Amino acid sequence: MSAASLSGRRIVVSAGPTFEDIDPVRFIGNRSSGKMGFAIAEAAARRGAKVVLVAGPVSLATPADVERIDVRSARQMREAVIAALPADAYIGAAAVADYAPAVIAPGKIKKKDEQLTLELVRTPDILAEVAVHERRPTVVVGFAAETHDVEFYARGKLEKKRVDMIAANRVGVAGSGFESDDNALTVYWADGALALGPAPKTQLADQLLDLILTRWPA
Ligand code: CTP
Numbered sequence: 001m002s003a004a005s006l007s008g009r010r011i012v013v014s015a016g017p018t019f020e021d022i023d024p025v026r027f028i029g030n031r032s033s034g035k036m037g038f039a040i041a042e043a044a045a046r047r048g049a050k051v052v053l054v055a056g057p058v059s060l061a062t063p064a065d066v067e068r069i070d071v072r073s074a075r076q077m078r079e080a081v082i083a084a085l086p087a088d089a090y091i092g093a094a095a096v097a098d099y100a101p102a103v104i105a106p107g108k109i110k111k112k113d114e115q116l117t118l119e120l121v122r123t124p125d126i127l128a129e130v131a132v133h134e135r136r137p138t139v140v141v142g143f144a145a146e147t148h149d150v151e152f153y154a155r156g157k158l159e160k161k162r163v164d165m166i167a168a169n170r171v172g173v174a175g176s177g178f179e180s181d182d183n184a185l186t187v188y189w190a191d192g193a194l195a196l197g198p199a200p201k202t203q204l205a206d207q208l209l210d211l212i213l214t215r216w217p218a
Helices: 035-046 074-084 126-131 150-160 202-214
Strands: 010-015 020-023 027-028 049-054 066-070 089-092 100-101 121-124 139-146 163-170 184-191 192-200
Touching: 010 074, 010 121, 020 126, 027 074, 027 100, 027 139, 035 049, 035 066, 049 074, 074 126, 089 202, 126 139, 139 150, 139 184, 139 202, 150 163, 163 192, 163 202, 184 202, 192 202
Parallel strands: 010 049, 010 089, 049 066, 089 139, 139 163
Antiparallel strands: 020 027, 100 121, 163 184, 184 192
């Protein structure tokens, strides 16, 4: 495992799911555990970077020497990430909800009719916004969960979101996925790609940081 120093670098990492409230007792969420993002934050801090970890609702301990900001919704995550700029790198490992309820009911929604329709609206795309921000970090890395045509969709996101790298989860590989301690990633950039793992998320975190280092001017 390489341990090239990240001393003097500031890295913002997002991790975990977002929860989009429906009413005071219900929300729309997803199964992201936050483990990949926390592993990246931990590895970067161990290698000397100043790390800001913007975390959705997860039950994970804060890694040593990491500044953690807890948020709940996509909107709150966006505020915290933008406020954490400028940075040398942004690594968007969070599974941000793409849609949230148009309104949060002030009181608990009571059951009435046979059917209930929830109106959902798009959330801000944090990754795409960071990538075109006036304080854009030198390196912007996104994640993608794809079940099929991984390279096609990952390269599409590279271009559409104007990011430098997309780390695509190889879904379906044994031992990979949300709750697992292991994962398998294929990282795509404009003129290259590299398959990492299957390996423990802690090990993948260091390999991903090594790749990011190659994108930095010395
Ligand atoms: N992302 C974000 N803000 C959002 C949605 C996603 O910052 N509102 C980021 C995630 O943190 C991740 C990447 O974008 O880095 C995932 O992109 P997305 O297009 O949402 O990919 P999928 O979840 O795979 O969704 P889809 O395939 O439906 O486009």
